[in-house]
Amino acid sequence: MERRPRSFYILAAFFALFILFLYGxxxxxxxxxxxxxxxxxxxxxxxxxxxWFRDLFQEQAVGDIWGSFRRSFVLGLMVMVTTxxxxxxxxxAFRKRFAGSAVLFYLIITSLxxxxxxxxxxxxxxxxxxxxxxxxASSGFGSQLTWTLPFGxxxxxxxxxxxDKSFEEAARDQGATAWQTIRHVVLPIIAPSLxxxxxxxxxxxxxxxxxxxxxxxxxxxxxxxxxxxTTNVTTPVIFALGTLTTAFSLIVIGAFLLTVWLMGRRxxxxxxxxxxxxx
Numbered sequence: 148m149e150r151r152p153r154s155f156y157i158l159a160a161f162f163a164l165f166i167l168f169l170y171g172x173x174x175x176x177x178x179x180x181x182x183x184x185x186x187x188x189x190x191x192x193x194x195x196x197x198x199w200f201r202d203l204f205q206e207q208a209v210g211d212i213w214g215s216f217r218r219s220f221v222l223g224l225m226v227m228v229t230t231x232x233x234x235x236x237x238x239x240a241f242r243k244r245f246a247g248s249a250v251l252f253y254l255i256i257t258s259l260x261x262x263x264x265x266x267x268x269x270x271x272x273x274x275x276x277x278x279x280x281x282x283x284a285s286s287g288f289g290s291q292l293t294w295t296l297p298f299g300x301x302x303x304x305x306x307x308x309x310x311d312k313s314f315e316e317a318a319r320d321q322g323a324t325a326w327q328t329i330r331h332v333v334l335p336i337i338a339p340s341l342x343x344x345x346x347x348x349x350x351x352x353x354x355x356x357x358x359x360x361x362x363x364x365x366x367x368x369x370x371x372x373x374x375x376x377t378t379n380v381t382t383p384v385i386f387a388l389g390t391l392t393t394a395f396s397l398i399v400i401g402a403f404l405l406t407v408w409l410m411g412r413r414x415x416x417x418x419x420x421x422x423x424x425x426x
Contacts, residue, residue, distance in 0.1 A: 173393060180386035188383060199387040212388060215372035218283055222368060223353040225284070226291050230299040230348035231341055237296075238303030239329075255300060258293040263357035266293055271361040286362040291352045298351070299344040306340045339407045346403045350396060 179186070183194025203212070237255075241248060258266065270290040274281050314336065318328040334341070356370040363371055369392065376385050 176386045177390045177393070180383055180390040182383045182386075186383050188381065188386070199383045200391070202382075202384050203387045203391070211367070212369075212372060215367045215369045216392075218366060219353050219369035222283060222288060222291070223349045225288055226295055226352035227345050227348035229288075229292060230295045231345050233292075233296055234299030234303045234344050235334075235337075235341065237300045238307045241300075241304055242307050256297050259297050263294070263355075264360065266290055267358045267361040270358075274362070281362060281364040283359065283363040283366055283368055286364070287359050287368070290358040290362045291355055294355060294358055295348045295351050298347050302340060302344050302347070303337075306337050310337070338410055342403050342407050342410075346400060349399060353396065353399075 180199055181195050182192050183196045184198045186193045267290055270286050271281055274286045314332050315328050318332045354370060359368050
């Protein structure tokens with residue numbers, strides 16, 4: 148058996164450190180959230196229990212945890228739907244060259260490199276100067292779209308860049324209108340990518356802190372509520388909250404991936420049935 152070179156072990160050790168750095172804090176918080184009733188915020192652990200998870204579902208005197216969760220969830224759905232719709236429309240628009248397309252593209256992408264806190268400050272100032280109320284569903288919604296829309300557009304540009312136009316030509320040859328072609332041909336083909344854009348939109352919004360800091364108004368989203376709790380909560384209940392929110396994010400990602408897998412299975416089954424019908 149050929150012996151592996153020394154560089155393999157160096158790179159493997161570097162990768163292991165990277166994984167530890169990436170997931171170590173999350174794993175540490177998850178472990179500490181299972182401390183006993185007398186547990187604290189650090190190791191060593193004082194017993195194990197589900198006490199802090201039960202305490203999380205009781206009435207809290209330190210913040211509006213479940214209200215902030217509902218706001219983050221609703222805001223995430225709003226951003227997700229808007230990101231998918233606008234990204235698809237943008238991807239379709241950029242399939243053809245038009246005057247100023249390059250400038251418009253770089254203007255959209257530029258928002259990714261602007262510091263998030265400056266975006267939050269700018270959106271808050273614009274709403275204030277315009278006499279509009281700073282609120283998580285208006286200014287917060289707009290500031291988060293500056294974060295999710297560029298990602299969605301980049302994905303759609305990559306998808307349409309390799310999209311086979313012969314499918315659309317075949318549909319038009321069969322008498323389909325432009326809308327019928329998009330609805331019955333284009334959208335089903337790019338559906339897995341749409342789910343990816345939706346996943347990006349929801350998770351980026353649900354976890355966003357900096358772009359919401361100065362645009363949420365009087366009502367916190369969940370990331371802002373957790374940040375506020377770090378200044379006055381000295382029990383592992385904050386770790387329990389972090390563990391549950393992480394689990395919720397993983398469930399959302401798993402649901403999207405399961406949907407993509409089921410769609411792939413369905414498409415493969417339909418293709419197999421069509422092949423059998425031709426025999």
